[in-house]
Amino acid sequence: MNTTFSTSSSLNKEETPLNQFLQEVSALTKRLFLQLIRRPSTLIAGVLQPLIWLVLFGALFANAPVDFLPGGMEYGRFLGAGIIVFTAFSGALNAGLPVMFDREFGFLNRLLVAPLRSRSSIVVSSVIYISTISLLQCFAIMSAAFFLGYGWPSEGGVFLVFLTLLILVFAVTALSLGLAFILPGHIELIAVIFVTNLPLLFASTALVPISFMPAWLGWLAAINPLTFAIEPIRAAYSSSTGLGSVLIQAPYGDINGYGCLLILSLLTIGLFLVTRPLLNRKLI
Amino acid sequence: MLLVELHNLEKSYGSVLALRKLTLEIPKGTLFGLLGPNGSGKSTTLRILCTLLEPDSGTVTVAGENVLKNPRNIRSKIGFVAQEVAIDKILTGRELLQLHGDLYHLRRNYRDKRILEMIDRLDMAEWIDRRSGTYSGGMKRRLDLAAGLLHEPELLVLDEPTVGLDIESRSKVWSLLRELHTEGTTILLSSHYLEEVDALSDQMAIIDSGKVIAQGSPSELKKELGNNRVTLKVREFSNQVEGEKVRQLILGIRGVHDVVVNTSQGFSLNFFADDSDSLSKMRSDLNEAGFGIFSLSESRPSLDDVYLKATGKTLMDAELEVSSKRDFKKEAKQSMR
Incomplete structure (x- = not known):
């Protein structure tokens, strides 16, 4: 059996760099999905948790006065957008954990001794994986909200929901992967996730509008990235407001839907630019 | 190449x-x-x-x-x-x-x-x-x-x-x-x-x-050491001073080289002898100086002898020495990327 002589036919040399890159990305993505399918508990919990939020939190304010929210909106309908964004945010914030475990167990070394066309395939596969899960979770929440009588996005609204979510997920995944490469271990990463998660939820418009908040918290909510994702999605659920209308009445001025998406996109680009050198330091 | x-x-x-x-x-x-x-x-x-x-x-x-x-x-x-x-x-x-x-x-x-x-x-x-x-x-x-x-x-x-x-x-x-x-x-x-x-x-x-x-090559390295690897004990339990004395004594014998006092084996002497003449000379010299021979064993040189010759300690000793100094947590961090 001939096993040792390196022949040029053995490698995909005639393939273009792009094809090699795609081969890496699909192999790494496949690994992540195999893990998910064989250990589905995270996905099941990831879908159940937001549904519980939606039901319990929705019920908490079910008997609020009719003009409780601006425009007489039902609380459950108001809350839906917040839960969708918060779920996607938490999921993406955890994106760094598998990479951190790969670092700790030495599996990452396996990837790093391989002649990867670009080591960003490790990042891309994580983004694909997290995005898919987020969209699945989002779809589950939207369906649940529909059956609870909280409505369904207007025409083109579903597209807007998914677009907004993806931009947010890219940003947070970049952040989390960056952290996974600079923090010393998973304990520290989990600590960061823990400290970031709930405060960002409460200091956003996920649960109540800015008008409810004391001035200082209103300021925080008006610069919180979650708010910029929540409001366009909320608009997608409303028949009267479009992307052109003012969605955030921030202390520093009014922002419409396009403004929200622009700010979110700039944040994503910024985070990828900041994270890049962190990744490159480890991933030459 | x-x-x-x-x-x-x-x-x-x-x-x-x-x-x-x-x-x-x-x-x-x-x-x-x-x-x-x-x-x-x-x-x-x-x-x-x-x-x-x-x-x-x-x-x-x-x-x-x-x-x-x-x-x-x-x-x-x-x-x-x-x-x-x-x-x-x-x-x-x-x-x-x-x-x-x-x-x-x-x-x-x-x-x-x-x-x-x-x-x-x-x-x-x-x-x-x-x-x-x-x-x-x-x-x-x-x-x-x-x-x-x-x-x-x-x-x-x-x-x-x-x-x-x-x-x-x-x-x-x-x-x-x-x-x-x-x-x-x-x-x-x-x-x-x-x-x-x-x-x-x-x-x-x-x-x-x-x-x-x-x-x-392993055989070259071993051959360089000579034909016989000898372990000598003058008493069952010797000490550093006595070991050193014996070392000085046999160092001068022709055909004997690389004499080491092996502290981990009761201060026995490890050395290499090129032929049997040098060994019989050693016996008579020891006798003259009033040392007995508790044990004497000969073997072919091993890689451990190569290591011992180069570093003055056996591989096992070196291993024990570092194992007490090693920080495995630190090493795990080093290998993390």
């Missing part, structure tokens, strides 16, 4: 110097053994060669190419089997091999053909489709070897390939390495087992405190 050239490698972790101007040259087609106690810099050397680590200074050349400048080209030529067996427990062995093949850009049908060859060769058919989390140490190591060999590397690098393995798995690994060697693959393996390096390698280097202290 040299396949691997490491020149003047230096590497430190904080204040700890791991490599001090290490230079190593590996001819194509050899099975090269890197012998040294734990913590001597073997793993660091291999990690630098496999592009996992950048040296502070020095050059690394594989097949004429500068590894530090163009790591990607080298990676496809090297198969690395690391010491710590990190596998994704949730994947089956076959899926892990497929992942490897894809990361090395093998064409799909070629990849699958190679996987079948490896399953056959390493006798993995029975368990390859089971999740790797259920594998024993020997099975994991075989899977790791298969992964390292999948892309037909010019150079196979193994870090302590048989550490912690049962005898059966060990002999499987040994015979595979021998086969690969006869087929022409250049193999570099590190080990702190003397027998392993002695039995397998045709060229070897002894590495201690981050530098190469002896290099050659």
